[in-house]
Amino acid sequence: xxxxxxxxxxxxxxxxxxxxxxxxxxxxxxxxxxxxxxxxxxxxxxxxxxxxxxxxxxxxxxxxxxxxxxxxxxxxxxxxxxxxxxxxxxxxxxxxxxxxxxxxxxxxxxxxxxxx
Numbered sequence: 001x002x003x004x005x006x007x008x009x010x011x012x013x014x015x016x017x018x019x020x021x022x023x024x025x026x027x028x029x030x031x032x033x034x035x036x037x038x039x040x041x042x043x044x045x046x047x048x049x050x051x052x053x054x055x056x057x058x059x060x061x062x063x064x065x066x067x068x069x070x071x072x073x074x075x076x077x078x079x080x081x082x083x084x085x086x087x088x089x090x091x092x093x094x095x096x097x098x099x100x101x102x103x104x105x106x107x108x109x110x111x112x113x114x115x116x
Contacts, residue, residue, distance in 0.1 A: 012048050026057075028064075047081065060090075062099075069103075 007025045010016065014030035023039045029046040036043060036055050043057035049064035059074040062082040070076055072090040078099040087103045095101060 045082070054086075 007027065008022065009027045010030050010032070012029045016030070016032045016034070018034045020026075020032065020034070020036045021038075023041055025042045025044075026036070026038055027044045027046055028036070028049045028051060030048075031050045031052075033052045036051075036053050036057070038057040040058050042059045042061070043055060044061045045051055045055075045064045045066055047063040049066075051065065052067045054068045054071075055066065056071045058072065059076070060070050060072045061077045061079065062070075062084055063079050065083045067085045069086045070084065070088045070090070072088075074090065075092040075094065076088050076090040077094045078084055078096065078101055080096040080098040083100040085102045087106070088101075089106045089108065091108055093105060093107060
């Protein structure tokens with residue numbers, strides 16, 4: 001139907017080794033090893049997910065475990081109970097209490113005019 005958002009879902013029993021690419025929103029509940037690149041989508045790492053991959057998306061929401069670098073054009077959110085080991089590069093970052101993060105953060109300003 002017109003106007004419905006496209007959402008892909010990788011369930012808890014799914015294991016992927018390699019490269020995942022797309023432009024729609026994606027929820028990962030299983031295990032992914034390699035790279036995940038969503039050109040214009042929102043990537044959600046579910047609470048049961050175990051991801052050992054570099055992640056690239058418009059926005060990234062982490063509820064589970066990620067070992068790898070995260071790059072987002074917009075926002076990265078680390079929710080309570082999540083664990084990220086790797087570097088984060090994004091325009092905005094949100095970290096809730098009880099989220100574990102080990103790595104570097106680089107916040108880049110996007111879409112703003114520079115002062116002369």
